[in-house]
Amino acid sequence: MQELESEIKNIIAEILEKDPEEIKPESRFIEDLGMDSMMALEILAAMEKKYKIAIPEEKLAALTNLNATLAIARECLAKKQNAHT
């Protein structure tokens, strides 16, 4: 779980061009970290690629901070695991 958090934090940091330390659990992507709509799409696509998961398009609006992003990733990963069992 720690690993997932740190990996996703790094993805976000790279895309938003910030230090990973600046990505606090509740920092708002748009207001605090300067995310635009293309960067949001890129974060989504980068997670899909890394974990080979499908994140439904409607989740894009929920990509508001690190905690929310982690929740989405965990949910999609769980779905993937269930599909395999």
Add this chain to the structure above:
Amino acid sequence: MNEKKVVITGVGVIGPNAIGKSAFSEAIFQGLSGIKPISLFDTSAYKVKTAGEVKDFQPQAILGEKGLRVLDRSTKLVNCAAKLALEDAHLEINEGNTLDTGVAIGSTLASVRSMSEFDKEAIKEGPRFVNPALFPNTVINSPASQISIRFGIKGFNTTISTGFTSSLEAVGYAANFIRMGRAKTVLAGGVEELCEQTFLGFYRTHSLAGSKDAGIELSCPFDKRRNGVVLGEGSVVFILEDLDSALRRQANIYALVSGFGTAFEPYRVDKYPSEAQGMSRSLRQALDKSALSPADIDYLSAGANSGVNADVLETCAIKDVFAKYKEKLYISAIKSMIGECFSAGGAFGLAAGVCALEKQKIPPTINYEVKDPACDLNYTANQARAAKVRHALINTFGPSGCNASLVISKYNA
């Protein structure tokens, strides 16, 4: 109609043999070649190994760290050239001038690599896993658009994709906007990046020097040994301004844009005609629009690129247009030093013309050793020379039929 005069007040160069206008000026007068072994991709499968590549290109040193991550090489090259041009002109884009400022960039193959890589990723990883942020790079107006986005320019934004003549046509287009009073300032120029995809295209069509038979791999315009082009890359951006605006802000004026000519020669794709009628028309039109005669032109910055037929064709057009004045005309082909930068080639040729007016010197055609009876004009072989340069004529042309020519003149206050 009282037409405005157009002047060049800034030059930004990111070239194979120099970065920055002063370095470029020094490099071309020294005859410094930027053609070296290719490092951007593996050439072990090809007979051709060299190109005019921009080595040690560090866009972050010019543009800062942020906002470069997803931009492709072409877009970074042109943005760096634009930044250097703005600095050279001591011009800042602000709320007061942004609506009167435009962008016109010549580019034809600049997004080929991005398109190819985007599709490659989709095929390799699956369509769901392509990075959407890389898609904007795949369109040909990406380099020009990103200039306006980065520098906050709100006037017109145009990309011209006519191959070899693109950047000179972009400058001609920009000058027209200013002449007609539709813009006061335009960032105009061109860009192309070197990549394996375009290299392969030129290689497989046997357009590259050394790609077939025993031809040597050398960019040697007008020399008998020539057997094709050596590719180059880079970007040049000029600041074009309405003369009154330039004078008001006490800008340094490099040159007056005197006249532009363009003509199409409908013949065949990728093959030069045997007569240079289209090119002659283009050269004559540039002179007519400048209200100058062949006797007034001191320097011709040639489009010759070491192509077997191309260089003869340009020689024929010059003879046709200049007639008895051809002997006193200094000609040089700077593609001998930087290679064929395709859409950006005309902008590099124009930068050489600006340097010639400024330094009152003619840059050389390097690698010129073996005379060809079919190319028998004064090509300023191997050594720069001092000369009185009042007017320079820049010429571009390509095997698709495009021809474009531009006259610039020394500005006398």
